[in-house]
Amino acid sequence: MTETGASVAPGSINRGEKPRATAAWRPGDPVGHRRFLEIEALPLEADPLGSIDVSLAYETWGELNEAKDNAVYVAHAFTGDSHVMGDAEPGHPSPGWWPGIVGPGKAIDPDRHFIVCANVVGGCQGTTGPAHPHPEDGKPWGSRFPWVTVRDMVAAEVRLADALGIDRWRMVLGPSLGGLRALEWAASYPERVQSIGVIGATAATTADQIAWGSAQAQAIRLDPDFNDGDYYDTERGPHRGLALAREIAHTTYRTSAELEARFGRDVQHGDPLTPDGQFAVQSYLAHHGNKLVDRFDANSYLRMIHAVDTHDVGRERGGAKQALSHFEGQALVVAVDSDRLYTVEDAHLTAAALPRNPEATVLHATSGHDSFLANWPALDDEVRRAEHILV
Template structure:
């Protein structure tokens, strides 16, 4: 199988943060006990990297939890720099005078368990072995990830969140917070997410997983210290994913059938849209880890708040938080009917809101003014 290659210098094996790298703004929480996993077994040595902004009130009443999507991390706001390969992914929403006003709110953003920007994941050292977890890293679910985040909240002295907010995969975890710990979430903002991964979402993810694993450098997930990771496979997965993150009208308007620069598609050159996908593939392999991509994608596939709880309707009936749900009108990956269902089945939710955007699923990251309005609405 021949896989497309990226055209920029690549990291030795992984874009993961590693011990000895600059910490940037990260802090770390280390669990005192192994984490019991939903699929069985336990995960020892759990650490979560996180960042905070603002100051926690004496009574702990002003804490806000911000949860990132698949390839995000704890760096919600701030410039790129040592320890942070990219600038903040929601830069306009957190800070003094912003919707999540850090003069009022204490904002916490963890890097998800299984991730690669400081939290325990496949690129991390495996306790007691002298090596890395690699392909031996256990299967995780959103519930496992939220259980780890609950430990972080305990360590920070936060009994209840004034607000939990997340989009896409972050929305899955935000919803799990409200279902698993209803007494710890006062308000909930769910963006471009769903109660359970659909067959189509799992199908798109399946092709991405196959792309990573088909790369000969994957080596069963044990590539971290070999000098070369599965960059081609991860890049191919990113290309496919990125198509689902945007909308057909946007791609047509932005690129059409235009060739890239002086390249000639009839002579092996690329169209602009192909160059665009190549660019995003090359960016991701420099800042992310293929093992984490697999672990997190499988956790998203497993997402189902109704599992073991009598179904989705019964699970959502457990939510007591004041809730707003919003979808992006052009989102073909998490289409608006999925948010309509959430809003209809969560007792404390109003009607689903609509983020108007040509940018597809990524609209929840791009349309910050509309997201800001939703934050103001839910926080009052």
């Protein structure tokens, strides 16, 4: 297991202009502020390969203190990456994704904390994923890439903690998929986590959440340019399918009341009685679908769906309560009252599974699941309070 600096991308290849089939970061692209940890033979839960070598892309902010007790791991959400703080720039297609929580003066502050965030295994912004070259032939992994789980993702994060000399995180927190990983840290490595922040997440993915993910996956797979996942060296990728998947997802990230208030039956252009007409809400969804196409990869999207669908912290452990019974730290569990994807009920069930009987915190917002990513003082206050009440 080796670490490389931010100036050189591991495994760089001279591939010329990036094909238009994907927006994934690939070796040879601008590195930005990423660093890379080379992990040999990362075990996989359920894949026939057994293990794979992984280049894990991560970023850090602040300094690890002498006592090594100020390290905070920020786990990104479904289509997030390691760039939790900072500007958009070459190598980073989007600005830091959690400005409301991470940054100077915020609950997680680089002046007080050593902040770490890594792109998950199977992702598309630096860490080894389907768009990366396969070690045997140098061609993109494509359909050959393993179907990783949340536990596999956390296993790679453990290797990163080891490499950085962090025996115990002060806090592991994140929204959505990040919250799932915070719970998995508490279940699998309770001695290495002082506190967790589970933001808009659940101890086990529900049938409703799996159903929404299934529709998104089908949208990608039915795109005629998907080619069973082997589309990287073509002139076209499954852009329509990926955009449609994001449109489906985005409706679950917002609320009916918000969409009605913002758009109602407003017309964007043309006559909606004809096929060429478009309602404003349709234009809004198309915009978000196209934005994702410009920074993500369809195969990685499918891997994220698989990881979320198979998430159950209590799987083969006697249920969630038993799985989390060895975690002795503080836990912050937060839901937003209008979230129709990860509901308030999910938060209460998750809190009930944790030792020390934490109460789920329910915050009010009209914008649903995506409220967690907004500049939201109420959430910052909750994380700040939890980060200070540590035993």
